[in-house]
Amino acid sequence: MxxxxxxxxxxxxATVTIAVLVATVASKLAHWAVIDAVWSxxxxxSGPCRAARGVGACWALIGEKYRFMLFATYPYDEHWRxxxxxxxxxxxxxxxxxxxxxxxxxxxxxxxxxxxxxILMWGGIFDLPLVGQExxxxxxxxxxxxxxxxxxxxxxxxxxxxxxxxxELPLIRLVCACYIELIRAMPLVSLLFMASFVLxxxxxxxxxxxxxxxxxxAFTMFAAAYMAEVIRGGLQGVGHxxxxxxxxxGLGYWRTHALIVLPQALRSVIPALVNTAIAMLxxxxxxxIIGLFDFLNAAKATIVDPAWQGFGLEMFIxxxxxxxxxxxxxxxxxxxxxxxxxxAARH
Amino acid sequence: MRVRxxxxxxxxxWAWQALALACLAAAVWWLASNALANLEARRINSGFDxxxxxxxxxxxxxxxxxxxxxxxxxxxxxGLLNTLLVSALGIALATPLGVAxxxxxxxxxxxxxxxxxGYVEYVRNVPLLAHLFLLYILMQGLPSLRAAWSIGNVMxxxxxxxVVPALAVDxxxxxxVVAIAVAFVxxxxxxxxxxxxxxxxxxxxxxxxxxxxxxxxxVALALAIVxxxxxxxxxxxxxxxxxxxxxxxxxxxxxxxxxxxxxGAFIAEIVRGxxxxxxxxxxxxxxxxxxxRRRVLRLIVLPQALRLIVPPTTNQYxxxxxxxxxxxxxxxxxxxxxxxxxITDTGQAIEAxxxxxxxxxxxxxxxxxxxxWWNARIAPxxxx
Numbered sequence: 077m078x079x080x081x082x083x084x085x086x087x088x089x090a091t092v093t094i095a096v097l098v099a100t101v102a103s104k105l106a107h108w109a110v111i112d113a114v115w116s117x118x119x120x121x122s123g124p125c126r127a128a129r130g131v132g133a134c135w136a137l138i139g140e141k142y143r144f145m146l147f148a149t150y151p152y153d154e155h156w157r158x159x160x161x162x163x164x165x166x167x168x169x170x171x172x173x174x175x176x177x178x179x180x181x182x183x184x185x186x187x188x189x190x191x192x193x194x195i196l197m198w199g200g201i202f203d204l205p206l207v208g209q210e211x212x213x214x215x216x217x218x219x220x221x222x223x224x225x226x227x228x229x230x231x232x233x234x235x236x237x238x239x240x241x242x243x244e245l246p247l248i249r250l251v252c253a254c255y256i257e258l259i260r261a262m263p264l265v266s267l268l269f270m271a272s273f274v275l276x277x278x279x280x281x282x283x284x285x286x287x288x289x290x291x292x293x294a295f296t297m298f299a300a301a302y303m304a305e306v307i308r309g310g311l312q313g314v315g316h317x318x319x320x321x322x323x324x325x326g327l328g329y330w331r332t333h334a335l336i337v338l339p340q341a342l343r344s345v346i347p348a349l350v351n352t353a354i355a356m357l358x359x360x361x362x363x364x365i366i367g368l369f370d371f372l373n374a375a376k377a378t379i380v381d382p383a384w385q386g387f388g389l390e391m392f393i394x395x396x397x398x399x400x401x402x403x404x405x406x407x408x409x410x411x412x413x414x415x416x417x418x419x420a421a422r423h
Numbered sequence: 424m425r426v427r428x429x430x431x432x433x434x435x436x437w438a439w440q441a442l443a444l445a446c447l448a449a450a451v452w453w454l455a456s457n458a459l460a461n462l463e464a465r466r467i468n469s470g471f472d473x474x475x476x477x478x479x480x481x482x483x484x485x486x487x488x489x490x491x492x493x494x495x496x497x498x499x500x501x502g503l504l505n506t507l508l509v510s511a512l513g514i515a516l517a518t519p520l521g522v523a524x525x526x527x528x529x530x531x532x533x534x535x536x537x538x539x540x541g542y543v544e545y546v547r548n549v550p551l552l553a554h555l556f557l558l559y560i561l562m563q564g565l566p567s568l569r570a571a572w573s574i575g576n577v578m579x580x581x582x583x584x585x586v587v588p589a590l591a592v593d594x595x596x597x598x599x600v601v602a603i604a605v606a607f608v609x610x611x612x613x614x615x616x617x618x619x620x621x622x623x624x625x626x627x628x629x630x631x632x633x634x635x636x637x638x639x640x641x642v643a644l645a646l647a648i649v650x651x652x653x654x655x656x657x658x659x660x661x662x663x664x665x666x667x668x669x670x671x672x673x674x675x676x677x678x679x680x681x682x683x684x685x686x687g688a689f690i691a692e693i694v695r696g697x698x699x700x701x702x703x704x705x706x707x708x709x710x711x712x713x714x715x716r717r718r719v720l721r722l723i724v725l726p727q728a729l730r731l732i733v734p735p736t737t738n739q740y741x742x743x744x745x746x747x748x749x750x751x752x753x754x755x756x757x758x759x760x761x762x763x764x765x766i767t768d769t770g771q772a773i774e775a776x777x778x779x780x781x782x783x784x785x786x787x788x789x790x791x792x793x794x795x796w797w798n799a800r801i802a803p804x805x806x807x
Contacts, residue, residue, distance in 0.1 A: 090535060091534055091535075094532075094534050094535055098538070244436050245436060245439070245440050246440075247440040247443070248440055248443060251444075258780075258784075261780075261784045261787045262779070262780050262783050262784070263745035263746070263759070263783060264745075265749065265751065265759055266779040269759070269772075269776050269779070273776065274772050274773055274776050276461075277457075277458050277462065278454040278458050278461075279457060280457050280460075281460060354548070358548075358549070358550040358551070359550070361552045361553065362552060364752065365752055372552060372553055388560040389557070389560050389564070392553060392556050392557040392560060393557065396553045396554070399549045400549050403547075403548035403549070404548045407548060
């Protein structure tokens with residue numbers, strides 16, 4: 077440790093400079109964020125926060141507004157429903173991480189879990205009042221957009237990747253390659269614009285698709301192109317011998333791929349797929365540009381309230397930390413998986 | 424060898440493909456006929472006539488002159504130039520930042536390495552949009568113009584944006600561009616000539632002095648002929664505003680800083696990965712030659728790592744250019760923001776969105792071509 081920090085005078089100087097800088101910033105931050113911060117305020121009053129303006133952070137804002145941040149315009153008395161839905165989604169992810177080898181069991185669990193989430197969010201049966209999609213918002217929208225988007229993009233991405241590698245079908249290959257490259261060349265924002273402005277024009281008269289669903293379609297299309305490229309990398313890594321052996325056994329194209337090639341290809345790209353999933357989760361925040369209330373936009377809307385204007389810093393720091401906790405744990409999980417898979421490959 | 428799909432030989436393969444294409448064509452035809460009916464019902468024009476019609480919206484900042492009432496096309500060009508500006512500034516700042524942080528992560532100094540890795544982990548795991556909003560709020564919390572933070576007395580940061588020194592051109596600017604282009608082409612020719620001379624005679628004629636003379640002399644000559652004056656403007660507070668220099672609006676500053684901090688974290692990981700991939704033997708060989716760690720890194724490891732670093736960094740540049748479209752969220756008039764207001768104005772969403780896609784396709788192809796060219800140059804002989 078001493079050699080690390082103080083080996084040579086340049087190194088020692090750097091250490092001291094950085095230490096002093098870090099200490100200064102940390103002490104200022106500690107004063108602002110902890111010691112002088114306002115942790116609670118009487119309901120509906122921003123008085124104590126205004127008094128501490130510029131000296132301490134106003135965390136009371138979060139206590140006052142957390143319901144809107146988390147669930148936005150969902151009917152207030154029904155907030156337990158999206159809360160439960162979010163908990164179910166998080167539990168589903170945990171179960172997948174813990175028991176990732178028991179595929180059938182997991183598929184059944186996801187099916188049941190999503191049925192429960194749908195019933196909770198929409199309602200309309202079991203004495204739950206119906207809540208239209210236009211009133212959904214906050215964390216459940218972010219989680220649903222990401223989860224449904226990744227879930228639907230994965231099979232689509234597999235098909236696109238297979239199509240792009242189908243040498244015997246040049247036309248199909250061309251269509252798949254064009255789709256993938258075109259989507260990857262444009263910003264997600266323009267795809268969301270397309271979903272928001274152009275898609276309604278392409279629907280028959282009288283058919284109107286809900287905004288959330290349109291964003292979901294754009295999101296799936298976007299994610300599929302990126303997933304396809306990751307999966308293509310995995311497909312390229314499967315040795316020719318595997319395919320030849322399968323052909324020798326008399327397996328056709330689909331069974332060769334379903335039973336032999338894809339299991340190996342997908343297994344080798346799981347970490348890359350998790351990284352793509354993290355990127356997609358972060359990308360869900362872009363739906364605020366077409367006016368949907370995801371987690372970030374709900375938070376942004378809370379500081380429009382005149383009483384709480386000017387406390388955006390605290391709001392965005394809290395939001396960033398929530399995103400950070402979710403994405404950081406996912407990326408740590410992906411790194412661990414990578415290590416495990418690497419070890420398995422070496423045995 | 425790949426497996427053949429059952430019945431993918433000859434005629435049947437084409438039959439399947441024809442069927443798939445027919446389905447695709449039918450879907451496209453159905454969508455198009457819906458669109459035509461909808462456009463008629465809503466009385467929306469089609470075609471690109473709207474480009475010539477006057478644009479209503481004001482645009483806060485632009486590289487070329489613009490005022491409401493100019494054509495929509497000019498507004499789009501203004502937006503496109505703003506997008507290019509943000510992408511270029513972002514790339515120019517993200518690259519050194521990424522390289523520095525990537526190297527810092529590998530530093531033997533524990534404190535520096537931890538600090539750099541903390542930065543990378545935090546920045547990469549939070550959405551760019553959240554970073555942008557946070558930075559924008561911080562920007563608004565800066566002192567006012569009068570009490571602007573001075574950076575070395577040449578740059579000033581305040582809640583009204585960043586003021587940086589800039590070249591002020593008084594008169595026509597195109598001769599400068601022409602002179603620089605001429606100097607560039609001639610230097611390139613000289614360089615080739617020197618290569619050939621070196622092969623022939625074993626001695627390399629001097630190129631650099633001539634190149635410098637050509638560039639400076641050429642520009643000076645061009646300026647003297649057309650009478651343009653160029654001065655290096657250092658901003659100074661003059662009453663209520665800054666005189667001289669170039670003022671970047673708070674939105675532009677936020678966008679450029681946010682994009683480069685974000686892309687920098689990703690580039691740092693690429694740089695770190697590239698350096699780690701160079702075998703330890705190269706380091707050891709460098710030490711054995713008596714080189715210090717810093718010189719081994721600069722002379723032996725980095726040139727080799729660069730080959731691994733350039734392709735993924737190209738992807739980061741492309742991502743940065745695409746992410747510049749988040750400008751719309753903080754109110755900077757980039758291409759997407761401008762086209763968004765044109766859509767609201769004219770309702771011609773199909774044409775307008777097609778223009779966004781075309782523009783980004785060109786931008787992507789341009790960056791990719793440039794980086795591929797460079798990549799081919801740094802590859803060792805035989806890799807090409």
